Amino acid sequence: MAKIIPFRAVRPSRDKVGLVASRSYQDYSVEELKFQLEHNPFSFLHIINPGYKFQKEISGTKRFQLVKNRYLEFREEGIFIQDELPSYYIYKTISRDQIYCGIIAATSVDDYDKNVIKRHEDTISQRENLFKDYLQTVGFNTEPVLLTYPDSEVINKITDEVRSQRPEYEFSSLNRDTHYLWVVNDPKLTEQIREEFEKMDCVYIADGHHRSASSSLLAAESRENNPKHTGEEPYNYFMSYLIAESNLRLYEFNRLITDLNGMSKKEFLMQLDEWFRIENRGSELYKPSKKHHFSMYLDGEFYSLYLRKTMYEFTDPLSALDPYILFVKVLKPLLGIEDPRNDLRISYLPGRQESFEVKKAVDEEHFAVGFGMLPLTIEEVKQIADAGLTMPPKSTYIEPKLRSGLTIYEF
Structure with a gap:
């Protein structure tokens, strides 16, 4: 039974979303990164590259604190605004050769620990702990874990209904992809989505094993340090993008x-x-x-x-x-x-x-x-996860690849 719930995302204001959302930091060449930082003051890259403000390379825990500072500045300036109601977020992208559509939600760390959220790759403990320390310092997560689930007629029907309405966001990126986001906070619809995921015995990590593992470490440490722990604190969840198996693309x-x-x-x-x-x-x-x-x-x-x-x-x-x-x-x-x-x-x-x-x-x-x-098939990936095995590194290159800064989960 997968516990997948709505949350109050911090999001860019509608007029700036196309300027804020960025590709993964590693996807940019040195020239592209320099151009974005010089000419786009609203880019999320300013948050994850805080040393640019001081024209200095900064690393380690000092960088983590500066990331938090840049993020708070974006919040204070109204570039980022938090939703008042817990919501699911239907996110759709259209590229030249593929359409992807899924649901951004909060997923349970307990489900990860109990193998309801199944994994197929090993993680490196050093990277797990480094990202755990990062999350603990900055207090937010902006890169969803990519999860996949068996196709559901109920979820398809709900997303089709929501997508018939005007999206909250509609913008194009420089690679000519078009992005749409709908906010789902109607109590009837959110309950239907939650109940449908609860019927699933498990879901599978497609991409984001280290992010999931780091969130688990953060939750365990936070529980120990919180004598009033209830299980409902934000650190008990991590942000995920859930997409149906048939909509996932696997490459070698x-x-x-x-x-x-x-x-x-x-x-x-x-x-x-x-x-x-x-x-x-x-x-x-x-x-x-x-x-x-x-x-x-x-x-x-x-x-x-x-x-x-x-x-x-x-x-x-x-x-x-x-x-x-x-x-x-x-x-x-x-x-x-x-x-x-x-x-x-x-x-x-x-x-x-x-x-x-x-x-x-x-x-x-x-x-x-x-x-x-x-390329491997999704069935092969699931067989490995179901058997409790792990694949060699770089066995799959999975799409969609998600943008940073579109929805943010605060702890």
Whole structure:
């Protein structure tokens, strides 16, 4: 039974929302970031990059406090305003090739701790604690965890009804996406949404494992420090964007390796031959078309690698995942990649980009070899989560990617 409730979001005023909302900080090039900070005083980037005000790079706990200060300034100036009533927020984006629509809500930390909110990736404790300290200092969260749930006719009907009305926000971003947001605070509708989510045995994290884990740490620490803890305090929840499984888009991550671990091209191909049937595809761009098929770009040529299934044993859902197969049969034993999360010899390229980008990276001699595969399905991800297993890092690149500063959850 998933506890997913409305909350009083802090949001940009309607006239400034298009200027405030930003992409994730990491998505900006140095030039783009500089332009936004110089020419857009309302950008949320000013909050998460507070050192710009002092023309100084600031990090650590000092940065956390300055982030809070910049945020309070936006609140004091009326750029951000908090809703009076607890609400759900229906958020829709239209891009050139996809439409996404989901519900922004507060989700229960207890559900995360009890595996009602299921996860499929490992987290790094250092990152968990760092973000927990950040949340504790700034007192708000602006990046929703992306959750997915089984398609629901009831929720679809409610969102269709709400979307027939004028949205609170309607604006376009520089990448030509159009954004809409509706505020749902009618008691009848909010109760219907809450009850429908309560009927679900579980929901799944699609993106945001570290944010969820950090919120759990923050809640545990806050409970210990609050002798009057009731379970309903804001720290018992974290902000999420819930989207139906059918509306989620999963892409693969290509793998790029800097060297062949001391082997020649011929030696490497001979080693691969034990586990894969190899075909030289020449210089023509090649992408795999079936599960357990891989593409490889090496020394100016594409190869197809077909797993020899008679040699490989499938023992659980994890063993059947292509990113796992590539890791245990190629990256680790042949190329010496022991830690794919931290090894500097491996890089990842989202499969949303073309195979040409893998070719380009190798041709420019930044990498020696590149591998591609088909994207995982949502069913594969759920099987891993249901079995209590974890996937290799960078197994999925999931969309939608959400903007910062659109709705903010205060603790």
